[in-house]
Amino acid sequence: MYSKILILRFPNTGVSKPTVCYLSKDYDLTFTILKATILPRKEGILVIEVTGAKKDFKRGMAFLRDQGIQVQNASQEVNRDTEKCVHCGACTAVCPTGALSVKRSDLSIDFNIQKCSVCELCVTACPTRAMKIQPTSEAFF
Amino acid sequence: MSTYKVNKTYQEINAKIRSGKVVVVTAEEIIGIVKKEGPVEAARKVDVVTTGTFAPMCSSGAFINFGHSTPTIKASKVWLNNVPAYGGLAAVDCYIGATETCEDDPLNKVWPGEFNYGGGHVIQDLVAGKKVHLKATAYGTSCYPSRIIEKKITLKELPSATLCNPRNGYQNYNCAVNLTRKTIYTYMGALKPKAGNANYCSSGELSPLFNDPYYKTIGLGTRIFLGGAEGYVTWQGTQHNPSVPRTEKGIPMKPAGTLWVMGDLKKMSHKWLVGMSIQGYGISLAVGLGVPIPILNEEMASYTAISDDEIFTQIVDYGNDYPNGISNSLGTVSYAELKSGSIELDGKNVLTVPLSSMVKAREIAEILKDWIQKGEFFLGEPQFTLPV
Numbered sequence: 430m431y432s433k434i435l436i437l438r439f440p441n442t443g444v445s446k447p448t449v450c451y452l453s454k455d456y457d458l459t460f461t462i463l464k465a466t467i468l469p470r471k472e473g474i475l476v477i478e479v480t481g482a483k484k485d486f487k488r489g490m491a492f493l494r495d496q497g498i499q500v501q502n503a504s505q506e507v508n509r510d511t512e513k514c515v516h517c518g519a520c521t522a523v524c525p526t527g528a529l530s531v532k533r534s535d536l537s538i539d540f541n542i543q544k545c546s547v548c549e550l551c552v553t554a555c556p557t558r559a560m561k562i563q564p565t566s567e568a569f570f
Numbered sequence: 571m572s573t574y575k576v577n578k579t580y581q582e583i584n585a586k587i588r589s590g591k592v593v594v595v596t597a598e599e600i601i602g603i604v605k606k607e608g609p610v611e612a613a614r615k616v617d618v619v620t621t622g623t624f625a626p627m628c629s630s631g632a633f634i635n636f637g638h639s640t641p642t643i644k645a646s647k648v649w650l651n652n653v654p655a656y657g658g659l660a661a662v663d664c665y666i667g668a669t670e671t672c673e674d675d676p677l678n679k680v681w682p683g684e685f686n687y688g689g690g691h692v693i694q695d696l697v698a699g700k701k702v703h704l705k706a707t708a709y710g711t712s713c714y715p716s717r718i719i720e721k722k723i724t725l726k727e728l729p730s731a732t733l734c735n736p737r738n739g740y741q742n743y744n745c746a747v748n749l750t751r752k753t754i755y756t757y758m759g760a761l762k763p764k765a766g767n768a769n770y771c772s773s774g775e776l777s778p779l780f781n782d783p784y785y786k787t788i789g790l791g792t793r794i795f796l797g798g799a800e801g802y803v804t805w806q807g808t809q810h811n812p813s814v815p816r817t818e819k820g821i822p823m824k825p826a827g828t829l830w831v832m833g834d835l836k837k838m839s840h841k842w843l844v845g846m847s848i849q850g851y852g853i854s855l856a857v858g859l860g861v862p863i864p865i866l867n868e869e870m871a872s873y874t875a876i877s878d879d880e881i882f883t884q885i886v887d888y889g890n891d892y893p894n895g896i897s898n899s900l901g902t903v904s905y906a907e908l909k910s911g912s913i914e915l916d917g918k919n920v921l922t923v924p925l926s927s928m929v930k931a932r933e934i935a936e937i938l939k940d941w942i943q944k945g946e947f948f949l950g951e952p953q954f955t956l957p958v
Contacts, residue, residue, distance in 0.1 A: 515930055516927045517856070518923055522759050522767045536909060536929065553682075556849075556854070557844055
């Protein structure tokens with residue numbers, strides 16, 4: 430099963446038309462609306478989590494873009510700027526999942542992105558500001 | 571007359587450096603050598619042991635002379651990138667302190683504050699070659715009529731810039747825990763409630779003053795690695811307190827000696843002077859510092875052979891005891907235990923968190939070793955050694 434959180438931006442001509450429901454009807458995808466806003470100039474922003482088979486997901490995204498909707502991946506990840514990191518270890522005090530840990534062999538700081546829950550606590554705990562929040566680099570369509 | 575079996579002078583070691591025959595090892599490497607061959611043989615073989623430390627050192631800063639402009643000014647208030655620098659010196663001299671915060675910083679109003687920019691960052695930006703905005707105001711005199719100047723400065727164009735740190739390289743430091751029920755943010759980092767973590771800040775066996783615990787070779791004129799360039803120990807640091815309880819081998823069991831160090835900022839590097847934003851606390855500057863210890867005799871070889879399991883510090887509560895000035899140790903731990911990842915406190919396993927970078931400390935000791943081996947760095951013989 431494939432699941433992504435997406436940010437959809439609707440043009441001001443599109444907010445009154447039913448669109449997203451077709452993801453379910455025609456593409457066999459389920460979705461949860463996390464946030465929906467209509468801006469003063471009638472553009473719409475929708476944050477949804479879409480789940481389904483990867484093949485259907487790709488087709489569904491193509492459909493949305495054909496309707497003039499901008500699709501953006503909302504999922505974020507934490508990255509370490511290795512130029513800035515001085516391996517002090519301050520981040521390991523706040524990291525709740527152990528993604529940031531001290532490697533015992535040489536006391537360097539290890540960052541295991543697989544364990545990271547993107548809680549963002551390390552961002553302000555890092556004295557050199559080496560930890561950055563970025564959109565997930567993985568392309569999804 | 572000396573009773574040592576091995577006797578070397580600074581001049582003899584420097585002659586060896588000049589001829590390329592000098593033997594230099596790091597403070598980690600000497601441990602095995604002394605263990606295997608004994609201090610006398612080690613002292614015969616090894617001439618210099620290099621040390622290193624890289625950690626936030628708040629008592630740091632730089633004297634900057636920014637040169638005259640026309641009309642002239644006697645700057646009484648100075649800002650560098652909107653960070654106040656002390657201007658109560660001669661006309662165009664100022665001192666930028668590492669912990670000074672940027673004007674308009676929200677500080678701890680939104681707790682814990684982020685402290686994104688301050689004196690430490692100004693110093694790092696200068697050594698990185700970046701343009702820094704200078705603003706100075708004055709009341710105006712006959713000889714210095716100008717009342718305000720604003721200009722961009724770069725380190726290269728400054729008439730002079732000197733790093734002058736009144737307290738660096740603390741010989742030992744507390745291990746900090748928090749016994750209250752809320753997370754606190756200290757200069758020792760974030761401390762989770764009920765002793766959720768124990769933070770420590772020393773490179774242990776690599777740390778300069780652990781390798782010469784009675785300062786027998788360190789004093790005014792000792793040439794050192796400072797911020798990526800050559801620097802000097804010029805005095806004992808502020809709060810230098812040698813009279814603390816020590817182990818049999820002379821290692822202080824709590825914070826003791828400190829160094830006052832100076833060097834030419836223009837030669838330093840942004841890699842070894844790094845601005846630090848300490849959450850909820852403020853700004854600091856991580857300083858790369860390394861002291862070469864001359865192995866003048868077997869006694870110095872023994873001193874430098876100290877290892878983490880023989881170096882101890884005190885566990886201190888930063889939740890209640892420290893802020894209230896209560897001198898109380900919750901226990902004694904060795905750096906070997908601290909570096910293992912957890913310590914025991916009241917029967918509970920507590921995660922340890924380092925704040926001093928061992929990776930960088932080791933790199934400094936290696937760089938200093940390399941400089942000496944290449945004949946680029948000579949030992950400075952102290953005019954007098956630090957008070958014991």
